[in-house]
Amino acid sequence: MTELITGNSMTAQHLIDLQAIRKIFYTDDIETWALDDIHLTIDPGEYVSISGPSGCGKSTLLSVMGLLNSSTAGSYFFDGKPVSTLSASEQARVRNRDIGFIFQAFNLIAEMTAFENVELSLTYRSELSRSQRRERVIQALDHVDMAHRQKHFPAQLSGGQQQRVAIARALVGQPKVLLADEPTGNLDSRNAQMVLDLLAALHKEGGTIVMVTHDPRSAEQAQRQISLFDGRVVDDRRTRLTTAA
Numbered sequence: 001m002t003e004l005i006t007g008n009s010m011t012a013q014h015l016i017d018l019q020a021i022r023k024i025f026y027t028d029d030i031e032t033w034a035l036d037d038i039h040l041t042i043d044p045g046e047y048v049s050i051s052g053p054s055g056c057g058k059s060t061l062l063s064v065m066g067l068l069n070s071s072t073a074g075s076y077f078f079d080g081k082p083v084s085t086l087s088a089s090e091q092a093r094v095r096n097r098d099i100g101f102i103f104q105a106f107n108l109i110a111e112m113t114a115f116e117n118v119e120l121s122l123t124y125r126s127e128l129s130r131s132q133r134r135e136r137v138i139q140a141l142d143h144v145d146m147a148h149r150q151k152h153f154p155a156q157l158s159g160g161q162q163q164r165v166a167i168a169r170a171l172v173g174q175p176k177v178l179l180a181d182e183p184t185g186n187l188d189s190r191n192a193q194m195v196l197d198l199l200a201a202l203h204k205e206g207g208t209i210v211m212v213t214h215d216p217r218s219a220e221q222a223q224r225q226i227s228l229f230d231g232r233v234v235d236d237r238r239t240r241l242t243t244a245a
Helices: 058-065 088-098 114-122 130-143 159-171 189-204
Strands: 016-027 030-042 047-051 073-078 099-103 177-181 209-212 224-229 232-238
Touching: 016 058, 030 058, 030 232, 047 058, 047 189, 058 177, 058 209, 088 099, 099 159, 114 130, 114 159, 130 159, 159 177, 159 189, 177 189, 189 209
Parallel strands: 047 209, 047 224, 099 177, 177 209
Antiparallel strands: 016 030, 016 073, 224 232
């Protein structure tokens, strides 16, 4: 099966390298420190969860990683390149080609079919022909077992099905990393577990995944669990892998 997430776990270069990252939001005379002195590296092939109480900076950290927001201070290297040297158009190119986003609210366009929602991510990939785009979309939908619902609109799909289409949309560009912000937050327990199983399968295939979650059970699905509190990393541990005798 063709890989939908690129990456090589054998490389020594960090995919994400955050050095002394700080993010401060200014409102009138108030300073809100969302992130404070974050030092964090993520390597290709890792499955990382980021958890902590509401307001601890989880989503802000993910938005900085995804180049949706810039830090107030510190250095960010993505795939070895300093983000600060990238122009706005270059950052947009990285977001489109190298980063796949999965959101709690699915963010599907109601007037578009599942196929069209997934294809939208390839709109600016001028090097792809129409047939190549179609092939990629079908492959991504098939990967999440939604190819048979490609002509359906979001309102015709369950919450779990909508999230699977959203994951296909994140996969179709063959990104280097998937960033998932509370991907199970709007789902019941059954559909939430289906999404977690899908993320685990993508990781097993070599995908790099960073997932923000408030649910300890979801966090434990990852091989590495990072905890935030008041904008700081307070715990960073890896699941001990065991092999059958």
